Amino acid sequence: MLDTPIVHFDNVVKRFGSFTAVEKADFQIARGEFLAIMGSSGCGKTTTLRMLAGLEDPTEGSILLDGEQINGKPTWERDTPMVWQSLALFPFLTVQENVEFSLKMRKVPKAERRERARKWLDRLDILEFADRNISQLSGGQRQRVALARSLVTEPKILLLDEPLSALDAHLKVRMQSVLSSLQKDLGITFVYVTHSMSEAFSMADRVVIMSRGKIEQIGTPEEIYREPHNRFVADFLGSSNVFSGRLASDGSSVWTVKAEHAAFTVKAPAELQRAPGANVAFAVSSENMSLAPAGASCTGNCVEAVVVGGEFAGASATVFLETDQGQELKVQKGHDELKSVDIRAGQKLLVHWLPEHCHVLPGE
Amino acid sequence: MNTRPSLFSLTFSLPLLIWQLAFFLFPLAFLVALSFWTVRNFQMQPDFDTVNWIKIYSRGVFWDAYFRTLLMASASAVLISLLAFPASYAISFKLRDSVKRWMIFILIIPFFTSYLVRVYSLQVFLSDAGILNAFLGYLGLGPYPMLNNTFGTLAGYATLCLPLVILLQVFSLNFVNRDLVEAAHNMRCGRLQTVLEVIIPSAKAGLVIAALFAFILSFGDFVSPLYLGGGNPPTLSIMITDITKSGQQWPRAAVVALTMIATLLTVAFAAIKFAYREAGK
Secondary structure (H helix, E strand, O other), X not given: OOOOOOEEEEEEEEEEOOEEEEEEEEEEEOOOOEEXXXXXXXXXXXXXHHHHHOOOOOOEEEEEEOOEEOOOOOHHHOOOOEEOOOOOOOOOOEHHHHHHHHHHHOOOOHHHHHHHHHHHHHHOOOHHHOXXXXXXXXXHHHHHHHHHHHHOOOOOEEEEEOOOOOOOHHHHHHHHHHXXXXXXXXXXXXXXEEOOHHHHHHHOOEEEEEEOOEEEEEXXXXXXXXXXXXXXXXXXXXOEEEEEEEEEEEOOOEEEEXXXXXXXXXXXXXXXXXXXXXXXXXXXXXXXXXEEEXXXXXXXXXXXXXEEEEEOOOOEEEEEEEEOOOOEEEEEEEOHHHOOOOOOOOOEEEEEEOHHHEEEOOOO | OOOOOOHHHHHHHXXXXXXXXXXXXXXXXXXXXXXXXXXXXXXXXXXXXXXXXXXXXXXXXXXXXXXXXXXHHHHHHHHHHHHHHHHHHHHHHXXXXXXXXXXXXXXXXXXXXXXXXXXXXXXXXXXXXXXXXXXXXHOOOOOOOOOOOHHHHHHHHHHHHHHHHHHHHHHHXXXXXXXXXXXXXXXXXXXXXXXXXXXXXHOHHHHHHHHHHHHHHHHOOOHHXXXXXXXXXXXXXXXXXXXXXXXXXXXXXXXXXXXXXHHHHHHHHHHHHHHOOOOOO
């Protein structure tokens, strides 16, 4: 029983008229895991969550909760509490009454209701506001009320739809750690929808990346970061440079990839077969690229590019360059390593990296 | 903070202020003064005599009419609100936007014709040989007396207030945050229960104000109780005309009118206070 996934999306499709919001979503959510669904607005992440909550019905496929098919089951018959982006707290009830609401709907006796609500208010450090009106609370306090309201029934799964997007940056980071530790302490499954990579990658055990209704990649933050599946994911993460070309020769340890104006030596991926002449795309993390003055001797892979700008914030600097073919490159380096090169805009530099830092995108 | 109003804001608010002063506050002050005048030989004369107040307030007929009017207006506000709510709920929550716009237009149409005309046409429906009783007779029922009684009056009040109450309810329901409805559903609150536990409390202010409008319009209405209710026993507005017709007793009519205004103000303030009361401290 414990090994069965808590949620199984079995080829789920959702269409609104002729618009396909979610296309063949097929994945599982493990018991007790913190799963983030990430993507830009309109990618279908909220629709996916709403189908799990029972607020939308899938057009095709089935959703299993705890091994039971729940298609067509209205949301009030499911145990899938959700935290809304707008929080959806009831303004006509006090904090305490808000938290008691779902217990009241379950016909829990008044005294027990009160006690359980107070326990959660205490746990989330908002007991002192129990008798206040919602309008008198700050954003962070409201956030805690919404969490307490959803957790008071002690569900097995909690759905969160961009709950932190209304908070300012400082509070967001605080609430992230509150959420993380809460999830670890309770051991319940969190499904967290967000458009923010920092939220998803800092809290989640696994991340689902969606775009235009399709799931682009599912994996741990580390897997996704190190081994993006395709160009979309690599671009979305924004920390890699993607090159493409044709496979010229496939040696056992290295491949030669020929682009229009250059040839690259790429570490051969372990579990991927491509015929010579096939299209190949690979990503190189911007941290693994180095800069040298133009005309310097080349080791590994090199391209010449012109500096177009830079960002010098924090411990490292990011230099933006453009090749003669118009490809934009991003190189991230510590300040010390950049001392030896002239990174003024317009300067021509040599960008170089090693074959083992090339990650072939299996989805391209 | 500067508490003196600026010239700019005065320019826009002054006409309204002048209007209110000229056509509400001065007449009201005059009405108060008038209630202390006396009538001798069918002639009013300025005076300061409490005789009118004592005469009116010591009559059982007045208090009968007062409480009847109060009860009828309250019943009208409650019944019309209950009658209107399912329609308002359907318009606001269940209909497509294009249909919604048509429904709102249809609700505005009644205001195109005079209320008096609509009340007269209701007589054709409600009389003993009228359309409704003819239809019921066809089914082997009735005839039921629907005219010249409380039913007739309330039917008239509904003609007067129902479209307005539905419109006001629709506008307040449109402002109910749809997330709240979904959140309630998500917390095991079924459809009907959500209406009672979430939608009505969320729209409370608007719903109370819609009912208040029904109360105010019904409380002061003269047409329905006279032409559909038969005018006997009288409501306060019918009583006012009776008093003025019999022996030029304008000062006593002023006492009745002032009592009505005081009642309306009390009810309105109480209703608004109730409407905007917030949960918690």
